[in-house]
Amino acid sequence: xxxxxxxxxxxxxxxxxxxxxxxxxxxxxxxxxxxxxxxxxxxxxxxxxxxxxxxxxxxxxxxxxxxxxxxxxxxxxxxxxxxxx
Numbered sequence: 305x306x307x308x309x310x311x312x313x314x315x316x317x318x319x320x321x322x323x324x325x326x327x328x329x330x331x332x333x334x335x336x337x338x339x340x341x342x343x344x345x346x347x348x349x350x351x352x353x354x355x356x357x358x359x360x361x362x363x364x365x366x367x368x369x370x371x372x373x374x375x376x377x378x379x380x381x382x383x384x385x386x387x388x389x
Contacts, residue, residue, distance in 0.1 A: 310341025311360075311385075312353040340374045341382065350385040357383045364388050 314334030321327040337353055345351035346369075357366055366383040373379050 306347040308342045308345040308347060309350040310338040310343070310345055310352070311350065311356045312337040312341060313355040313359050337374075337377065340377070344372055344374065344382075346384065352383050352385055354381045354383070357381075360385075362389075 312334045314332070314337070316330050316332035316334050318328045318330040321329050341351045341353055351369065352360065352366070360366075364385055365387040367386050369382040369384050371379050371381050
């Protein structure tokens, strides 16, 4: 089974969907950007935005993926999460 995970950092909004299961619907620019990171990522990998990279680089290892074009965001730098320090 293949997976693609995208991570971004930023503000989001949320609202409860089901009080008994404590489920939430979350949306915002960071969610949209994380979704784009996942869609353009490498199968089996975790692709992160530049904002997420700068926040996580002290605890995790990353490999620069390069710059890619994302609709609505333009050309952005991305990184692949490769391990934990």
